[in-house]
Amino acid sequence: MVEPILSLKGVRAGYGGATVLHDISLDLPENGSLAVLGRNGVGKSTLLLTIMGYTQLRAGGIAWRGKDISRFEPHNRARAGIGWVAQEREIFPSLSVEENLTTTARSGSWTLDSIYAMFPRLKERRGNMGNQLSGGEQQMLAIARALMTNPSLLLLDEPLEGLAPVIVEELTKAMTAMLADRRLAIVLVEQHTDIALELTEQAIVLERGAIVHRGPSSELRKDTATLERLVGLRVAATA
Ligand SMILES: Nc1ncnc2c1ncn2[C@@H]1O[C@H](COP(=O)(O)OP(=O)(O)OP(=O)(O)O)[C@@H](O)[C@H]1O
Numbered sequence: 001m002v003e004p005i006l007s008l009k010g011v012r013a014g015y016g017g018a019t020v021l022h023d024i025s026l027d028l029p030e031n032g033s034l035a036v037l038g039r040n041g042v043g044k045s046t047l048l049l050t051i052m053g054y055t056q057l058r059a060g061g062i063a064w065r066g067k068d069i070s071r072f073e074p075h076n077r078a079r080a081g082i083g084w085v086a087q088e089r090e091i092f093p094s095l096s097v098e099e100n101l102t103t104t105a106r107s108g109s110w111t112l113d114s115i116y117a118m119f120p121r122l123k124e125r126r127g128n129m130g131n132q133l134s135g136g137e138q139q140m141l142a143i144a145r146a147l148m149t150n151p152s153l154l155l156l157d158e159p160l161e162g163l164a165p166v167i168v169e170e171l172t173k174a175m176t177a178m179l180a181d182r183r184l185a186i187v188l189v190e191q192h193t194d195i196a197l198e199l200t201e202q203a204i205v206l207e208r209g210a211i212v213h214r215g216p217s218s219e220l221r222k223d224t225a226t227l228e229r230l231v232g233l234r235v236a237a238t239a
């Protein structure tokens with residue numbers, strides 16, 4: 001079998017005294033894509049934070065291309081090739097769009113030119129400060145900035161949250177182009193279930209910090225009974 005890029009085995013993790021994730025095991029292939037679905041508070045962000053090393057790992061292990069990175073500091077995981085776009089976006093407010101993109105950039109196939117081709121709006125706004133952008137532009141910038149680090153795996157935490165439908169469409173197009181490129185793997189946490197399942201190959205659903213469903217995204221997309229039971233009526237709401 002080909003070595004997965006990321007592998008979690010029996011991961012139990014949380015914050016302080018609280019355990020949030022229970023016995024999480026998953027394998028993501030190189031260039032693979034995984035949707036992480038589930039209602040509010042089930043542990044989706046905690047899963048991404050755990051992959052980045054920001055929570056306390058209580059049991060199990062995390063491997064990156066076969067190497068145990070369970071004890072790596074977050075910046076060493078980033079250096080290994082894991083990019084992360086936090087749910088809070090966290091762009092630099094007092095830097096320009098272009099400075100946001102170049103400050104943390106690392107060499108690779110994503111360059112300012114290829115980023116501006118994918119996000120023409122960011123090119124138009126290249127001289128604007130981070131705090132002069134709309135919510136949608138900030139989200140584009142957060143994703144673009146992560147791509148500029150040329151990661152092999154990108155973790156995206158609800159990139160479409162709170163955005164107007166026209167911006168959702170624009171960002172979805174950009175993510176489709178990014179994935180068609182086939183040079184990176186992604187883990188996509190999203191409450192726009194239909195879009196997440198359209199973009200990805202595999203999906204998991206979390207409930208109270210545990211995986212309660214896993215399978216191909218195309219199959220889950222058709223399984224409205226399971227979706228309604230585990231995720232709610234978001235498919236109908238966003239169709
Ligand atoms: N820093 C923290 N310290 C303690 N508990 C936390 C912390 N962050 C999150 N939690 C708890 O962990 C659980 C999972 O939260 P998490 O943010 O991972 O859920 P989520 O699925 O991302 O939710 P949402 O859809 O609202 O973003 C919740 O019970 C939450 O209260």
Ligand SMILES: [Mg+2]
Nearest residue numbers: 044045046087
């Ligand atoms: Mg979250």
